Amino acid sequence: MFLVVCVIASGCEPEANTNDVLSKGSITLSKATLQDKIKGGWAGQTIGVVYGAPVEFKYQGSLIDDKMNIPWHEHYVKYWWDKKPGLFDDIYTDLNFVKAFEKHGLQASSDSIAHHWSNTAYHLAHANQASRYNILNGIMPPASGFWKNNPHADDIDFQIEADFIGLMAPGMVNAATDIADRVGHVMNSGDGWYGGVFVSAMYSLAFVSDDPVYIVEQAIKTIPAGTKFHDCIADVIAWHKQYPDDWKQTWFEVQKKWNLDVGCPKGAFLGFNIDAKINSAYVAIGMLYGNGDFTKSVDIAARCGQDADCNPATVGGVLGVMLGYDKIPAFWLKPLQEIERDNFENTDVSLGKAYTWSFNHALGVIEQEGGKTAGGEVTIPLETPVAVAFEQNFEKTFLVERSKIDKSFTDEITLEFTGNGYLLYGNMVKRGKIDADYIDRISKRTYGSEPLGLAELNDSYVATMLVYTDDVVTDTVSLPMMNTARKLEPSWNYQMPEGIHTIKLKWINPDKNYEYRVNDMIVYSGNEPQSNLPITASK
Numbered sequence: 001m002f003l004v005v006c007v008i009a010s011g012c013e014p015e016a017n018t019n020d021v022l023s024k025g026s027i028t029l030s031k032a033t034l035q036d037k038i039k040g041g042w043a044g045q046t047i048g049v050v051y052g053a054p055v056e057f058k059y060q061g062s063l064i065d066d067k068m069n070i071p072w073h074e075h076y077v078k079y080w081w082d083k084k085p086g087l088f089d090d091i092y093t094d095l096n097f098v099k100a101f102e103k104h105g106l107q108a109s110s111d112s113i114a115h116h117w118s119n120t121a122y123h124l125a126h127a128n129q130a131s132r133y134n135i136l137n138g139i140m141p142p143a144s145g146f147w148k149n150n151p152h153a154d155d156i157d158f159q160i161e162a163d164f165i166g167l168m169a170p171g172m173v174n175a176a177t178d179i180a181d182r183v184g185h186v187m188n189s190g191d192g193w194y195g196g197v198f199v200s201a202m203y204s205l206a207f208v209s210d211d212p213v214y215i216v217e218q219a220i221k222t223i224p225a226g227t228k229f230h231d232c233i234a235d236v237i238a239w240h241k242q243y244p245d246d247w248k249q250t251w252f253e254v255q256k257k258w259n260l261d262v263g264c265p266k267g268a269f270l271g272f273n274i275d276a277k278i279n280s281a282y283v284a285i286g287m288l289y290g291n292g293d294f295t296k297s298v299d300i301a302a303r304c305g306q307d308a309d310c311n312p313a314t315v316g317g318v319l320g321v322m323l324g325y326d327k328i329p330a331f332w333l334k335p336l337q338e339i340e341r342d343n344f345e346n347t348d349v350s351l352g353k354a355y356t357w358s359f360n361h362a363l364g365v366i367e368q369e370g371g372k373t374a375g376g377e378v379t380i381p382l383e384t385p386v387a388v389a390f391e392q393n394f395e396k397t398f399l400v401e402r403s404k405i406d407k408s409f410t411d412e413i414t415l416e417f418t419g420n421g422y423l424l425y426g427n428m429v430k431r432g433k434i435d436a437d438y439i440d441r442i443s444k445r446t447y448g449s450e451p452l453g454l455a456e457l458n459d460s461y462v463a464t465m466l467v468y469t470d471d472v473v474t475d476t477v478s479l480p481m482m483n484t485a486r487k488l489e490p491s492w493n494y495q496m497p498e499g500i501h502t503i504k505l506k507w508i509n510p511d512k513n514y515e516y517r518v519n520d521m522i523v524y525s526g527n528e529p530q531s532n533l534p535i536t537a538s539k
Contacts, residue, residue: 021208021382022218026371027171028379029207034170036324037207038362039355041167042091044294044320045313046351047332049090050077052302052309059305060271061259063251070302077335085345086123090160090313091354092344093128096120097183098164098357099349106168106364110141110182117186122346123483126264126274127152128161131187133487137478142185145193147263147393151423151492154263154393155274158188159195160310163317164354166203168361171380172369176200177222177388188276190393194229195276197222197388199314202287206321208382212287212297213240215318221385227392232258232277233284240288247289247300254281262394265425265489268522269402272306279307286315294319294328397421397494401523408515412506421524422503423492426517428463428479461511467491468504479516490516498526 021027051072055064064070080087100116101108118135127145130152134144147153162180169176180200184193201219209215217237223230235257239250261267261275273279282304290297297319301312320328340351363373372379400419407413408429415424459481467475479487490505507516 021214022173022384024382026379026381027208028377029170030377031373032376033324034207034362034378035355035359036326037170037321038167038358039325040320040323040328041163041203041206041317042320042351042354042358043325043328043333043336044298044323045094045163045317046077046088046091047320047328047336048298048301048311048313048316049088049309050080050336051298051316052312053080053084053087055302055305056309057272057306059308060273061255061305063248063305064303064308066303068303070299072332073335075335075338078338081339081342087309088344089122090310091351092122092347092349093124094161094164095344095347095349095354097161098168098354098361101168101361102357106361106368108182110186113183114141114144114186120346121484126266126488127155127157127187127192129486130488133485135186136485142189145185145188147189148494150187150189151263151265151489152192153189154192154261154276155188156192156195156276156279156307156310158184158192159199159276159280160307160313161187162196162199163203163314164358165196165200166206167321167358169200169204169365170207170362171204171382172365172371173201173204173218173222173385174383175365175369176204177386181388190391191227191229192276192393193391194223194227194388195280198229198233198280199283199318201385202314202318203321206318208380210292210322212290212292212319212322215322216284216287218385222388224387224390227390229277229280232281236281236284236288240285247285250285250289251282251304254278254285260399262397262399265423265520265522268399268423274307279311282306282311283314286312287318290315290319292319292322294323294332394494396526397524398526398528399522400525400529401521403521403523405518405521408517409505410507410510410512410515412504413516413518414502414504415518415521416500416502417521417523418500419523419525420496420498421492421494422501423522423524424490424503424505424518425520425522426490427519428481428486429515429517430459430461430481431513431515461514463507463511463514463516464509465490465516466506466508468502468506469493469496470501471504481514490518494524495526 100113104112114135118132130150131144165176165179177197180197184196201222202215205215220233239253243249258278261273267273286297286301298312298316301315302308343350369381371381461481463479465477466473
């Protein structure tokens with residue numbers, strides 16, 4: 001009975017694998033094999049993101065039935081490359097960090113990485129853009145990714161940008177998580193950071209193990225027990241043991257227990273869920289149920305829904321390392337090879353450069369960790385996973401209400417709520433005619449950018465607003481129109497004294513050509529809400 005309980009309980013550690021490769025102390029690979037696996041990681045990630053492109057966030061809270069065809073065919077990667085180049089943001093934001101290490105060296109500091117990161121020209125969203133705004137305004141890591149400064153701190157951003165870390169730290173899991181500490185706190189914290197730590201560890205382990213179950217079970221050891229992220233993935237591991245042949249049952253269990261996005265204003269109380277926990281759970285499902293088969297693993301991860309391009313990208317990357325570039329089925333690999341030497345949009349990097357940079361970085365980290373790289377082989381000092389620091393966002397911050405506001409203002413707006421925190425969800429808007437120049441610029445929008453009219457014109461106007469909390473000025477916020485500098489939400493505050501509060505935004509430099517739209521007000525409480533279903537008398 002105890003064993004049954006242990007399998008089901010979320011806090012239990014997975015059983016030790018008797019074939020523990022990490023206990024061997026070191027492993028020797030040819031440099032050709034190391035290069036092949038690194039190429040496989042980048043290739044598999046890119047294949048996965050393209051495969052999931054047509055279903056990305058189309059299935060929010062529902063899985064994709066087997067009868068639903070997800071296409072793949074000759075020239076399919078080139079089709080998306082030309083049609084929606086911003087689709088590849090998983091890869092080129094990842095590569096942005098690779099370039100930072102290429103520029104600043106393997107010991108690059110968080111500040112150096114952050115400055116490099118914040119001066120990119122391409123569109124960002126969620127935790128990425130919130131951190132870029134913070135950095136441009138002098139809020140440096142780890143504060144730039146801390147949840148009280150970044151409402152998107154639990155979002156998936158670092159999870160989908162951490163692939164490169166495991167590629168530069170093959171088999172050296174703790175070296176990978178050290179790099180993840182420097183990079184991930186630029187844009188995330190808590191469970192959002194853990195998503196990238198988990199991915200980094202899986203990539204690192206895939207160099208030394210061809211057992212996807214072992215990879216997942218070891219990778220979760222890098223996450224502190226008792227965190228929500230750890231408990232979520234431990235649940236997936238337990239449900240895989242309980243339902244070894246039914247990934248959909250495990251998906252349903254995840255949905256029932258973990259489908260709540262607390263921080264992201266686009267997902268709070270709605271079907272959209274970009275939270276790192278549940279999307280990492282879908283990655284784990286693809287890994288555990290794919291049985292090491294590239295096609296099956298990527299397909300399952302995509303069919304879990306939500307961020308259905310990023311999740312198969314992660315699985316494809318890990319499987320690409322495990323198998324190596326040359327063993328990725330030609331069905332998948334040949335369409336990718338058409339674009340390997342081309343630079344991603346708004347960058348000067350390509351997959352071809354990634355293959356070389358990551359290989360050189362891996363050699364450097366191996367040497368730093370006491371391994372050997374002389375001659376045609378590398379000897380890698382293997383590491384037993386150690387849990388990183390304990391972090392938990394949104395403590396005593398429970399969702400209680402999402403109020404539809406839908407008001408625009410040009411001077412001031414006052415709102416009231418009852419709770420211990422709030423977030424206003426809205427955006428700056430330019431009033432203006434639609435002319436040929438506007439249409440030309442809008443036509444160049446990239447995949448994933450915001451709807452028309454939401455700060456797509458990169459003009460220089462910056463609105464300044466005073467934030468009054470209960471009639472006291474508590475903040476002054478700048479709201480740039482420029483897309484790359486924009487602030488995603490005008491105002492928020494958490495862990496306030498529980499009670500009735502008024503919030504006022506007062507625009508102190510209004511311009512008749514602009515207005516601010518407040519779409520929703522999300523309200524939090526320090527008290528966990530009970531079910532709001534009516535109580536009925538029992539018969």
